[in-house]
Amino acid sequence: MRMTLSSLLAAAAIAASAIIAPASAGHRGDCKAELSALNPDHDGTIDWHEARRAAVRLFHTLDPDHDGTLDAAELRGRVGILSIARFNPDRDRTLDKHEFLALVKHRFERANRDDDGTIDCRELNSLAGRRLLRVLM
Numbered sequence: 001m002r003m004t005l006s007s008l009l010a011a012a013a014i015a016a017s018a019i020i021a022p023a024s025a026g027h028r029g030d031c032k033a034e035l036s037a038l039n040p041d042h043d044g045t046i047d048w049h050e051a052r053r054a055a056v057r058l059f060h061t062l063d064p065d066h067d068g069t070l071d072a073a074e075l076r077g078r079v080g081i082l083s084i085a086r087f088n089p090d091r092d093r094t095l096d097k098h099e100f101l102a103l104v105k106h107r108f109e110r111a112n113r114d115d116d117g118t119i120d121c122r123e124l125n126s127l128a129g130r131r132l133l134r135v136l137m
């Protein structure tokens with residue numbers, strides 16, 4: 001039995017797809033870009049007022065059909081289906097602005113380890129901080 005050209009090409013394609021690009025290293029230790037985008041008063045930390053404003057802006061960016069809700073497709077890569085279910089008390093499979101902000105607030109509080117009301121660079125670089133960032137920008 002001999003391999004056809006197409007089966008060789010298929011095998012090559014499978015081999016190529018197995019090579020996974022290295023995940024981006026992120027901005028470890030340096031959050032200048034995030035802080036300058038999210039922190040208009042330049043005090044080096046993000047307070048809830050600043051986070052909420054960024055979240056509202058993101059909500060409108062992610063909602064191109066302007067129906068006032070975000071579905072799983074619009075939230076892809078930012079909010080998983082389990083989180084959507086958890087912050088969706090009306091069970092309509094979408095998050096309206098009020099529900100979305102409740103989720104953002106929850107992530108903000110998780111990221112704010114020292115409970116001082118603001119997120120500093122170190123907190124932003126934590127796992128909880130990266131999760132917060134995904135719903136801010």
Ligand SMILES: [Ca+2]
Pocket residue numbers: 039040041042043044045046047050
């Ligand atoms: Ca600030």
Ligand SMILES: [Ca+2]
Pocket residue numbers: 088089090091092093094095096099
């Ligand atoms: Ca809902």
Ligand SMILES: [Ca+2]
Pocket residue numbers: 112113114115116117118119120123
């Ligand atoms: Ca803090």
